[in-house]
Structure formats: structure tokens, C-alpha cells
Amino acid sequence: MTFQAEKALVSEHYAALAKAGAADVAATLAKRTSDDWLWRGVHPFHEQTGAADVAATFWTPFLTAMSRVQRRQDIFIAGHNGLDAAHGTWVISMGHLMALFDKPFLGIPPTRKIAMLRYAEFNRVADGKIVETAFFCDLIHLMHQAGLNPLPPQTGAHLVQPGPATHDGLLFGDSDPAEGAKTLDLIERMIRDIGRNSNTGEGSTPYDATPQDELSRCWHDDMLWWGPDGIGATYTIDRYIEQHQRPFRTHLSNRTFNGHVCRLGEGNFGGFFGWPNLTMTPVGGYMGLPAGPPADMRVVDMYRRDGDKLAENWIFIDMLHFLNMQGLDVLGRMAALAVR
Known part of the structure; x- marks a missing residue:
């Protein structure tokens, strides 16, 4: 089975978000999501239901703080949920939301420089709508870019992380x-x-x-x-x-x-x-x-x-x-x- 319809829906959703501003992002989100869309986000966003709540909780504050946002995807794949194939077709996107960090976000001070917010997003698609989303982003990494060090020194390296070494993670077409x-x-x-x-x-x-x-x-x-x-x-x-x-x-x-x-x-x-x-x-x-x-x-x-x-x-x-x-x-x- 191919997942072209589901991939196209999520790609259209992302293209529309790229043109949205803080004032109209709720309407943009609502066009391709269900009325009871379940959205899961990292702390302090947690679980939200419906486009208006998702916009108010994450997207409006984010687009108020960040200007000229670009989605730089490194992985884009889709498939049936291996844990429950009868219940779920999901599309996954991973990469960075790149922007100019111009106003405070969650109390993180702006830098007026490029910021790269690492993200991974899982979208479940059913009946032509996004009905469920899990949006993970690395807020401590964003703090680090703003010159804040909220935790003791870590054991691994702090980096703006690249995508696959093979540069072949964007599976927009069909796969075997x-x-x-x-x-x-x-x-x-x-x-x-x-x-x-x-x-x-x-x-x-x-x-x-x-x-x-x-x-x-x-x-x-x-x-x-x-x-x-x-x-x-x-x-x-x-x-x-x-x-x-x-x-x-x-x-x-x-x-x-x-x-x-x-x-x-x-x-x-x-x-x-x-x-x-x-x-x-x-x-x-x-x-x-x-x-x-x-x-x-x-x-x-x-x-x-x-x-x-x-x-x-x-x-x-x-x-x-x-x-x-x-x-x-x-x-x-x-x-x-x-x-x-």
C-alpha cells in the first residue's frame, strides 16, 4: 500500500503553516485537522484538543517570537502503525524549524540571530484529516542557543544536529x-x-x-x-x-x-x-x-x-x-x- 494521500495532506499542512502568521494560524491549522484533533506537545504545552487550543498554546506564541520561519526537514516517512495497523496511518517529519529569534519565547530571551528548533512530529491521518499529533521539540537546545545553560555540563556534545549522513530521508514517493x-x-x-x-x-x-x-x-x-x-x-x-x-x-x-x-x-x-x-x-x-x-x-x-x-x-x-x-x-x- 502507498501512503501518497496521507503524505500529500501533511505536506499541504506544512506549506500552509509556512505562510501563516500569529493572527491567522488557528484558521490555518483548522483546515486540515479534525474538530477533536488530539495534539501532544512537550512541557509546558502538554495535551491540547482542536486547532484553537493548539494555536493558542504553541503556534501563536512561537510565530510571535520567531520571524521568517522555515521548516528544514531531514526525515519524512509514512506507514501503518506497527503496533495497531488497523487503527493508524501516520506521517512522521523530523528536522528543524529555523527562524530569526526576535522576541521572547517561553521566557527565553531573543537573540535576533538564527535559531534552530529541533523537532519530530508524528501525525495520524484518517478520513482526509489529521486527527492526532505528537510534536516533540528540544527547548533546552533552544535555551542553549540563547546563551542559557540551565543544567550542569552534559556528557555528550552540544550540536545543531544534522540529518542522515546519506541525505536520503525525505521519502515523498513510494518505497518498497x-x-x-x-x-x-x-x-x-x-x-x-x-x-x-x-x-x-x-x-x-x-x-x-x-x-x-x-x-x-x-x-x-x-x-x-x-x-x-x-x-x-x-x-x-x-x-x-x-x-x-x-x-x-x-x-x-x-x-x-x-x-x-x-x-x-x-x-x-x-x-x-x-x-x-x-x-x-x-x-x-x-x-x-x-x-x-x-x-x-x-x-x-x-x-x-x-x-x-x-x-x-x-x-x-x-x-x-x-x-x-x-x-x-x-x-x-x-x-x-x-x-x-
């Missing part, structure tokens, strides 16, 4: 369904491996393997892990273990996998999101922060497959929500400091 199935199968095997070796996941029995052994089953040795700000990006299996996996598994306990809302693959690309994916208890040291109460991680993972292994992974975590559940209101602290 067999290739997408290979990608989704590999992603699912990788998820099972994580569960087996980290006491979370989909109910598999733990097995005796080193982190290198575990990762080498599904990942190329020169893997690229494009992590969210607060953690950062890392390169190769060994540096990924050092700069992300080991701190994650050492400093977060009682990890519970809550499942995903959508998983899909098309061609060599695939991804998933959860709401939330994980619940865990910080025991101290993670991202340089003290121990805290159980907290949720809402996560997007996007992947590029190269042959029979994964080569690149772009991660979006609702970090502000994760921190807020531990009593750290990053946006509130920033606002309080601004009035002093």
Missing part, C-alpha cells in the same frame, strides 16, 4: 514495503535487547551480555546517537556506552517500560514515540542532578538502518517534563531570575 518491514523488525529486535539487558522492555528474560555485545547485535560500531540537549550527541558504540548508556543505567533505577503509541518503518528509516515511554527513579548523578522521585520520560526515537544494522538514531526527550516531575521547574526558575 519489504525495506520498511526490515527496518521495523530491526528496531523491534533492538527494543527487545534493551529489555533483556536492562530489566525493562517487553517481558524478555535477561541474558548475560556485555553492553558492547548487546549493542553490536543491532548497531554498527560507528553508530551516531544524536541525543537531546542535557545529554548530548555521541559517536561509536564505546562512546555511546560511556557518554549515555552507562550513566542512564547507573543513575536511574526502577525503570518501567510503559509502551509506545506508534512504531513504523519506511525504507531505511523508522521511529516511535511513547506518552510516556518510561518511568524511572533518579538515584543521584544523572545529568549531574541529585536523587529525586519517580519521573516519566516521553521520548521519540528516529532511526536510519544501513544494511542489517542501525547506523543513526535521533532522540527527543521531554526533558522539561522529566525535570518538572522531580521538582525542578526550569522555565519557572528562568523567569524568576529574569525579574531580579
Whole structure:
């Protein structure tokens, strides 16, 4: 099956948004979304219903703060939800919203320079309308671009992150369904491996393997892990273990996998999101922060497959929500400091 109608609808939606301003963005959103459109956004946006609420919560403030906005897509894919094929056809877009940062946004001071807001968006399409959306963006990365450092130094690198090394992530046309199935199968095997070796996941029995052994089953040795700000990006299996996996598994306990809302693959690309994916208890040291109460991680993972292994992974975590559940209101602290 092809997904040209769904891809065309989302592409038209994006083209219309590119021409919209703060005053008319609600009407623009309403043209291609259902009346009961469910929109999920990172903290402080959370869940909204309908175009008017989505506009008031995110798009109007964003377009008021940012001028000359461009959507620079790196991945564009579509497919049936691998978790519920009968119930969902989804279109995924990932890249950056580039703009001139001219007015404050969420209390983040403007720079009057280029800003690159990392995003990943999942859109479920039914009956010719977008009926459900998950919009993840990296607000801590935006703060970092504005000269703010709201967290202790991270273990990985802070970068404006590129798209696929192969520059072939925009699948506007049709793809071989067999290739997408290979990608989704590999992603699912990788998820099972994580569960087996980290006491979370989909109910598999733990097995005796080193982190290198575990990762080498599904990942190329020169893997690229494009992590969210607060953690950062890392390169190769060994540096990924050092700069992300080991701190994650050492400093977060009682990890519970809550499942995903959508998983899909098309061609060599695939991804998933959860709401939330994980619940865990910080025991101290993670991202340089003290121990805290159980907290949720809402996560997007996007992947590029190269042959029979994964080569690149772009991660979006609702970090502000994760921190807020531990009593750290990053946006509130920033606002309080601004009035002093």
C-alpha cells in the first residue's frame, strides 16, 4: 500500500503553516485537522484538543517570537502503525524549524540571530484529516542557543544536529514495503535487547551480555546517537556506552517500560514515540542532578538502518517534563531570575 494521500495532506499542512502568521494560524491549522484533533506537545504545552487550543498554546506564541520561519526537514516517512495497523496511518517529519529569534519565547530571551528548533512530529491521518499529533521539540537546545545553560555540563556534545549522513530521508514517493518491514523488525529486535539487558522492555528474560555485545547485535560500531540537549550527541558504540548508556543505567533505577503509541518503518528509516515511554527513579548523578522521585520520560526515537544494522538514531526527550516531575521547574526558575 502507498501512503501518497496521507503524505500529500501533511505536506499541504506544512506549506500552509509556512505562510501563516500569529493572527491567522488557528484558521490555518483548522483546515486540515479534525474538530477533536488530539495534539501532544512537550512541557509546558502538554495535551491540547482542536486547532484553537493548539494555536493558542504553541503556534501563536512561537510565530510571535520567531520571524521568517522555515521548516528544514531531514526525515519524512509514512506507514501503518506497527503496533495497531488497523487503527493508524501516520506521517512522521523530523528536522528543524529555523527562524530569526526576535522576541521572547517561553521566557527565553531573543537573540535576533538564527535559531534552530529541533523537532519530530508524528501525525495520524484518517478520513482526509489529521486527527492526532505528537510534536516533540528540544527547548533546552533552544535555551542553549540563547546563551542559557540551565543544567550542569552534559556528557555528550552540544550540536545543531544534522540529518542522515546519506541525505536520503525525505521519502515523498513510494518505497518498497519489504525495506520498511526490515527496518521495523530491526528496531523491534533492538527494543527487545534493551529489555533483556536492562530489566525493562517487553517481558524478555535477561541474558548475560556485555553492553558492547548487546549493542553490536543491532548497531554498527560507528553508530551516531544524536541525543537531546542535557545529554548530548555521541559517536561509536564505546562512546555511546560511556557518554549515555552507562550513566542512564547507573543513575536511574526502577525503570518501567510503559509502551509506545506508534512504531513504523519506511525504507531505511523508522521511529516511535511513547506518552510516556518510561518511568524511572533518579538515584543521584544523572545529568549531574541529585536523587529525586519517580519521573516519566516521553521520548521519540528516529532511526536510519544501513544494511542489517542501525547506523543513526535521533532522540527527543521531554526533558522539561522529566525535570518538572522531580521538582525542578526550569522555565519557572528562568523567569524568576529574569525579574531580579
